[in-house]
Amino acid sequence: MKKTCVLVTGAAGEIGHNLIERLKQPILALDIVKPDQTLPSHVDFRQGSVTDKEFIKSLGDEFSFSAIIHLAGVLSSGSEEDPFHAHDLNVNGSLNMLHLAHSQAQTENRSPVFVFASTIAVYSINPPFDKFSAGKINEEQFLNPVSMYGMNKLYVERLGQYFSTTIRTNTGSRVDFRALRFPGILSAETVPTTGTSDYGPLMLHAAAKGEAYSCFVPEDATLNFMVMPDAVEALVGISGADAAALTRRVYNVTSFSVTAAEIKSQVLKAFPQAEISFDPVSWRTNLISSWPMDTDDSAARSDWGWIPRFNREQSFQDYLVPGVRRKYGLGLDH
Ligand SMILES: NC(=O)c1ccc[n+]([C@@H]2O[C@H](COP(=O)([O-])OP(=O)(O)OC[C@H]3O[C@@H](n4cnc5c(N)ncnc54)[C@H](O)[C@@H]3O)[C@@H](O)[C@H]2O)c1
Structure with a gap:
């Protein structure tokens, strides 16, 4: 019998560290480095890489993930410093996690929630447009990223959409992909x-x-x-939101x-x-x-009650x- 839990990748990072303290259900925390805090008793930890396909597959043999909150990644400046590593971690690592969720949807005939930490770097406002006159932008505007990080994140959002709606399945069950586009935290x-x-x-x-x-x-x-406690609450909110209430798969939060x-x-x-x-x-x-300069998060507010504290x-x-x-x-x- 597989153990049921929530998988949090990048659990030793800034957001992961706070999120695993906040979540109360059984958690499998995964990171390439050990977290520096003493882990609460409801948290198991596995050290390994999201880019290691065999390792990720083995987790799926052992656990049934009710949700996967995928935070592992390298951020914008780190991605520009080593774009090849960024692509491998941010894209290939994310594909491995989506593959894991998809396999569980198939073998267990259910729709695991997959939450992806995306970013305002998916947007790019360049001449002749001006970010100040563009004002608060919504999820469909200026999706023309120029940075490796922004391109990686936008592509994974699109992969998530594909795994949720288009990929062929044996059972009819697909991943329930949800992404948050975070501002600076x-x-x-x-x-x-x-x-x-x-x-x-x-x-x-x-x-x-x-x-x-x-x-x-x-x-x-x-x-x-936004501040870290609000970022953590946004992840908790989108993870638990009623699927029927969601009108989009990707939401701005700010x-x-x-x-x-x-x-x-x-x-x-x-x-x-x-x-x-x-x-x-x-x-x-x-x-x-x-x-x-700002993003419009009215969809998150109306669909699943997001509001920063x-x-x-x-x-x-x-x-x-x-x-x-x-x-x-x-x-x-x-
Ligand atoms: N912090 C922000 O301002 C911000 C804003 C927008 C989006 N995000 C996104 O949120 C997520 C988490 O951000 P963060 O601020 O906690 O970043 P962070 O750098 O503090 O944490 C990332 C974690 O991923 C881990 N990691 C790196 N390579 C790994 C691998 N191969 N396998 C497993 N784990 C690996 C790192 O060890 C680290 O603990 C990222 O995906 C990031 O793009 C963050």
């Missing part, structure tokens, strides 16, 4: 490494550590963001849009001594320039600043 607990929206959290963490920070995008760089200069002023409010300068790096700035002010005051102060042992008074 700000976490108080962890410091990101391979994303291009990382300047937001890096500015804050450096200030809390008393270190100077040189920002790799200009002051007017504008993107949308909280607030902000410039790099506004992030700096929020950080200075909490850490007045912070030394933050701007020294833009062109290839990273170009990525940010092509991404929307933290707006811009609350994100800094109620979550980020107290969180980083705690992380670096600064106490809550300043």
Whole structure:
């Protein structure tokens, strides 16, 4: 008898780390590296790669996955630094996970939910269009990514659609694919490494550590963001949403849009001594320039009740600043 559980890939990463703490049902956590936290008793861990077909297949022989939440991947800046690795991990690794879900749909005659962490990098707004006049864009606009990461993610969204609706089946059961297009995610607990929206959290963490920070995008760089607790709730929300209520397979989710200069002023409010300068790096700035300033998440709000708990002010005051102060042992008074 196979054990039933939720599979979370990339479980040791920024989002995975928080998600496995939040989910209460039995979980199989998978990552290429060991998580640095002590895992709760409802979490089993397997170390291995999503690109290892035999390893992934063996998990399907042992477990019945009610849902697969696929987070393993390399983010935008890491993908530009090694586009071949990015393609292998983000595309081939995702195909292996979809294959696993599809095999379970076939052998167990059911429709496992497959949740994919996508991104606003699937969009690209380039001349003659302007991201500021484009405003909040919906899921169907400007799907013309130029980065390896954006192309990888958009293709996997399309593969998910294919596995859910088109692929031939013996049983009639198909994967129930759902994707969230996340904006930049700000976490108080962890410091990101391979994303291009990382300047937001890096500015804050450096200030809390008393270190100077040189920002790799200009002051007017504008993107949308959300904080980690909202990202985790979005994943929980889409995973549990009633399939009949979903009008799309891919949803924008967001909280607030902000410039790099506004992030700096929020950080200075909490850490007045912070030394933050701007020294833009062109290839990273170009990525940010092509991404929307904001996304329209009204479909997620109306279909499955998505609503972020933290707006811009609350994100800094109620979550980020107290969180980083705690992380670096600064106490809550300043
Ligand atoms: N953090 C953000 O701002 C953001 C925004 C949009 C989308 N996303 C997406 O969310 C997902 C998770 O992001 P994150 O911020 O937690 O990233 P992260 O880099 O912190 O975590 C990714 C995890 O994947 C693991 N991994 C790498 N290669 C692997 C392999 N071959 N097999 C198994 N695991 C492997 C890494 O060890 C890491 O723990 C990613 O797919 C990312 O593209 C993140």
